[in-house]
Amino acid sequence: MTKRARSAIGLWLATGLAAPLIAAPQQPASASPAPQSADARLKALYDAEWTWRQAELGQDPEDEGAAVSDHLPRVDPASQQRRLAYWSAKLAELDKIPAEQLSPEERINAEVFRTALEAFVARIRFREYEDPFGFWTWMAPDRGFGTVAEYRAYIGRLRDTPRYVDEQIANMKAGQKRGFVPARVAIQGRDKTIAPLAASDVSANPFFTPFASMPSNIPAGERDALIAEGRAAVAEAAAPAFAKLLAFVRDDYIPHARTTTAAESLPDGKAYYRAKIREYTTLDLTPEQIHQIGLKEVARIDADMQATMKQAGWTGDFKGFLNYLKTDPQFYAKTPYELVAKSAYVANKVYGQLKYTIGLLPRYRFTIKQTPPAIAPFGTGGNGGLESCLMNTYNLPARPLYTIPPLTLHECVPGHSFQAALALEGPNRPAIRKTTYFSGYGEGWALYMEWLGTKMAIYETPYEEFGRETYEMWRAARLVVDTGLHHMGWSRQQAIDYLAGHTALSDHEVTIEVDRYINDPGQALAYKLGEMLIRRKRAEAEAKLGAGFDQRWFHDVILGLGSVPLPTLERVIDEWIAGGGKNPNPSLVSDATS
Structure with a gap:
């Protein structure tokens, strides 16, 4: 089923126009749906947030992890406040889910979800978006894309660059007004990192790199058109936008940056x-x-x-x-x-x-x-x-x-x-x-x-x-x-x-x-x-497990978790030690030393 078809069905159901093909049995008036488990409630919450987040940040929620969107995220104050309200509401919903009723895996999911949302909320509450200095650093890809669709999406993002850069400049000007700016001594000369992105010579502009290094699997019939469209998008949209940013940063932003260096000297700096x-x-x-x-x-x-x-x-x-x-x-x-x-x-x-x-x-x-x-x-x-x-x-x-x-x-x-x-x-x-x-x-x-x-x-x-x-x-x-x-x-x-x-x-x-x-x-x-925690836990495992300690399984426990908050990492390692330090992947890993 295509995404368009799924969207159409979703709209059809949402507007109440759908009628069941088979009549459902009548339920007593007093009947109510069975309460969801804590795991189910949590999963529904983080799945919904993820879909919203991907769409909100200009990514495709149907393509998990793929950077194929044809536009850049909105970063204006109204969008930031919308995100703050949404994530604050999700935290409130998370508070209502009893943690003690979650399964071990969902407990980890909840801890990851909560810690991430708290960081999102804090950044916006402190209006950190008003100091986006360096946002351009990793915007230019260093290699080609694998499909025609990815190239067309990239061209769309290039075309959207003027709007995106204008919003970032507006944010930086707002930060200037309230003194939420970087320390001048630490950003002197860094306008030079913008200059390549502003280059009018398209072939030398880093934004053109994906077209100069197009992989051979891109159909020959598409290559010339994509290169021409990419060249035009860099010349007409991306390069002029970054030329505007370069002038602002070089002539206004850096000269008027703050002379202090401490974070605590910023507005509400201690907090x-x-x-x-x-x-x-x-x-x-x-x-x-x-x-x-x-x-x-x-x-x-x-x-x-x-x-x-x-x-x-x-x-x-x-x-x-x-x-x-x-x-x-x-x-x-x-x-x-x-x-x-x-x-x-x-x-x-x-x-x-x-x-x-x-x-x-x-x-x-x-x-x-x-x-x-x-x-x-x-x-x-x-x-x-x-x-x-x-x-x-x-x-x-x-x-x-x-x-x-x-x-x-x-x-x-x-x-x-x-x-x-x-x-x-x-x-x-x-x-x-x-x-x-x-x-x-x-x-x-x-x-x-x-x-x-x-x-x-x-x-x-x-x-x-x-x-x-x-x-x-x-x-x-x-x-x-x-x-x-x-x-x-x-x-x-x-x-x-x-x-x-x-x-x-x-x-x-x-x-x-x-x-x-x-x-x-x-x-x-x-x-x-982080390193001190891991080394401390290793020492504890070696002491408690003795000859039963195998560093491969210790490392597999850490790596198998994926990125988690440090308290979660410590708790899971403690549980692994208490359980005897066993191989967490017994069906997948052979004994290399046997």
């Missing part, structure tokens, strides 16, 4: 920062608690780094060792190929260890690519996703090779790209479970994978082990720096000095990272807090 902590970590921790956790972790990791420094044969002080690592040419790639090849080498080593590490492996594969040049100057060292794992090759003297092993473990395998593939192929769960992402879970797992590399013999030299410790220190220092910047009155320079003094990150990376924390308060807290 806003606490809300961001809750959103990113899914934990109820205060800034003071997180700051103290960070200081303790920094002290612990510092001792590890001092020991590794001695293993490397260094006889000088710590500051001198950091300077040596940051300046000696042996630690830096000469070409982008060398850096990407190092990452591929590490990934290949990991593949050889997976059968001892994780039980259920995905079929989906990713590729390792360079970070797109339009965002590389301000991008982090790497990014992992379902299709590709990106390695940043911009400014090679700032990309030490000794950090490539932990970066690959984190972003590629068994980190984000691997994790995304398992989520794609996971159990037949509600769409909210397949698409919702919690930073504490996802980033916690990826950072835990960096540590797990020590058990997979990934780090081959003391310098690479120091690189891993540098990355762990980096995430621990974030707990101190983020709360320092946004709650304790730290200056940007104070944050830079702290991060530079505790890690072997390059000066470029340190500056980029601190500016990232200023621009996105709370996000940097998720990594270490």
